Amino acid sequence: MTKAAVDVKREQRITMEIVVDAYTEEECAMAWHCHLEDQLSFPFEARVRQAMPASPLKAGETVTVIALAHEQLCRVAIFVMARHGTRDVVVPLAQLVPVRADRNVREAVADWHYWHDHGYSF
Template identity: 40%
Template sequence: MPSVERDEKREHRIETEIIVDTDNDKEERAMGWYYYLDDTLNVPFMAKWKKKSRKSSEIEEKQVEVIGMAPDDECLKDMYLEVVYPEGNDEDVFSVKLSELEAIDADSETQEAIADWHYWLARGYKF
């Protein structure tokens, strides 16, 4: 059962802008999401990375700078973004799941795209 109520405006955007013409093909849906996010997220922006600790069940929060989408071939099962710790350098870039990120200072277009992805997951939708 979905953990959020149906949002008709968001459903319409997903159907007409993101997964349009995908014919229920998993890879096409993944690429629809990938290109929507790649076109819509205005990077760089700061975010909180929330992940479960391996040693305990506590949620760890770390601040990261989002610098772009991970390569498209890494996003066939989930959406990943490339991030770096503040004051990091090019060798410190790593990928994290978009579902584990919360934007801190992103513009409204970026926040809406992230919310679209979180909504998609909360509704239980899959590629």
């Protein structure tokens, strides 16, 4: 995936509102987890934007996101619990795009995509 253009407004929001007091990798992971915990309303429908090695989902599929994964699991990246057919699976949030969700959910996920797609890490 090619790197997206720099979005100054989004960069500032992420820096000043999400990871503002995060100085270590663990603090950064916790900051993102807490932010998403506050902003995401479950359940919401999402489309798989790309296949990823850490996930059984295929591009274009639709799932229902039912919860944010436990903070211990989100120390490397942000994961969510999603209903895929009759199974609940843990998948990277970077893989999903909300299709039926409120503005807060769409913006929070877009912020995470921006962070992830620009190669930022905890």
